Amino acid sequence: MTTSPRTTSQQHDGESGSRSVPRWLLGVGPLALIALLIGLFTLLNAPGITGGEGRVPEEAVAIENIRFEPGRIILAVRNEGVDPVTVAQVNVSDFFAQFTQTTEQMAPLQPNTITVGYDWVPGDPYEITLITSAGGKVTAEVDAAPSPEKGAQFFGLMVLLGIYVGVIPIGLGMLWLPFVRRASRAWVRGLLAFTVGLLVYLTVDATLEGLELAAGSAAFGGSLVVLLGAVIAYLVLEGVEGLAVRRRRDRGDEVALPPQMFALLIATGIGLHNLGEGLAIGSAYAIGSLALGASLVIGFAIHNTTEGLAIVTPLARTRPRLGRLAILGLIAGAPAILGALVGASANQPTLASLLLGVGAGAVAQVAVKLLPLLRSDTGRVLTPVTVAGIIGGVLFMFVTGLLIVA
Known part of the structure; x- marks a missing residue:
């Protein structure tokens, strides 16, 4: 089987054309197209990309630290999920306690300090539960209060x-x-x-x-x-x-x-x-x-x-x-x-x-x-x-x- 001169010439033209393009551009090109495609999906509010309607929020709150002070319990928490989280209630050993927090709604990875008004007793165990606005619960157990001071x-x-x-x-x-x-x-x-x-x-x-x-x-x-x-x-x-x-x-x-x-x-x-x-x-x-x-x-x-x-x-x-x-x-x-x-x-x-x-x-x-x-x-x-x-x-x-x- 012989190759026609025209076919061979077209192959050489294609190879020389690809060689004229910088190598880094050949590598970055697909990444740029992917970024462009994601940007279009986001602008068009594509379902599955930006969440869409009816998606159940994913709540993941971590209690990083618990500190006991006279008449109150201070919790350092962080939103480790991808959705905003709002702490609606705090339960201390089956008792709904009054509390304040530094931010009403935690953005993803945002920390929050929750101060709970509670007359705790030294040496007693406690179970502290945070209840979110979506009904999620995050619980931490303390075997004996108070936790040591961070000095x-x-x-x-x-x-x-x-x-x-x-x-x-x-x-x-x-x-x-x-x-x-x-x-x-x-x-x-x-x-x-x-x-x-x-x-x-x-x-x-x-x-x-x-x-x-x-x-x-x-x-x-x-x-x-x-x-x-x-x-x-x-x-x-x-x-x-x-x-x-x-x-x-x-x-x-x-x-x-x-x-x-x-x-x-x-x-x-x-x-x-x-x-x-x-x-x-x-x-x-x-x-x-x-x-x-x-x-x-x-x-x-x-x-x-x-x-x-x-x-x-x-x-x-x-x-x-x-x-x-x-x-x-x-x-x-x-x-x-x-x-x-x-x-x-x-x-x-x-x-x-x-x-x-x-x-x-x-x-x-x-x-x-x-x-x-x-x-x-x-x-x-x-x-x-x-x-x-x-x-x-x-x-x-x-x-x-x-x-x-x-």
Whole structure:
């Protein structure tokens, strides 16, 4: 089959015409057309785009903070939905109370301060319900009034709480390094498998906790923010690892990640998990819904100590400096302090859900990267030793998690 000269000439004219158009214009062109189309839909009040008639409003109000003052209860709330919201009534423990608010109608993402006149009794529990003009209800439970004042002493307590549940347990767990360094190769594989089991538990636990927090709010996609955070964290860590591998290849080093990099990845993943955990703890404490005490500290100490073991296990055949170990411990544990401070300042279920998802994705990425290190001399990943280690890590975290009363 022959091609006519005219057809060939037309093809060349088409190719030269497309090449004369700037590449950036070819990329921006479709985006501009989409923006133009959306603008036309909006101007024409197209049904489904601008809401139309008869659409049921989507109300998503979050109670970010509750503060008790003599004779009144002050609530910091925010509209996390896409529609304006008006708070019409406030119910405190089945009693409709008088209240004032800084704005009558909250626009999307707009904050509002509601002051409720109520003679509360110190130490008593309360259930506070906001009723919107559309009939929606938002409820917050306070185990014991009053909530602590937000002063220097309060935030100092949040710092101590983060140290108790994050920094100290992980530091204690890292003291297992001398034992790990003297372990045989089979024991090291078993400990690495134990680490994988620990990370698997943290992945599932953070995901379930994030989904539970997001279940009470449909704002920003509800439970989808947990999955979004997990996917973003996983992909970001993959990208960072890929960059590190490329740099090592450019320098002529081995492509495989060194033990120090594995330890850093584990510390980073655990740190992101502890950030979401600290945020949830601080949020609960800010509204008086966390039972602090010796049982909480002891539970977290036992539960999180194994995270320190997970960090030092890849370093079994190295001699890391004390300063490097301290940095790894702070990367893993210090985010709990930041999370507690942020959570105590503003109770944001959506943010807490997102960060728990980020922690889940980061920990999952590290668990996947550790699997090749479990290979035995025969090349098998799942051997009796590694299977027992993974199951042991999951069970240990589950059992010690039962000690945490919050």
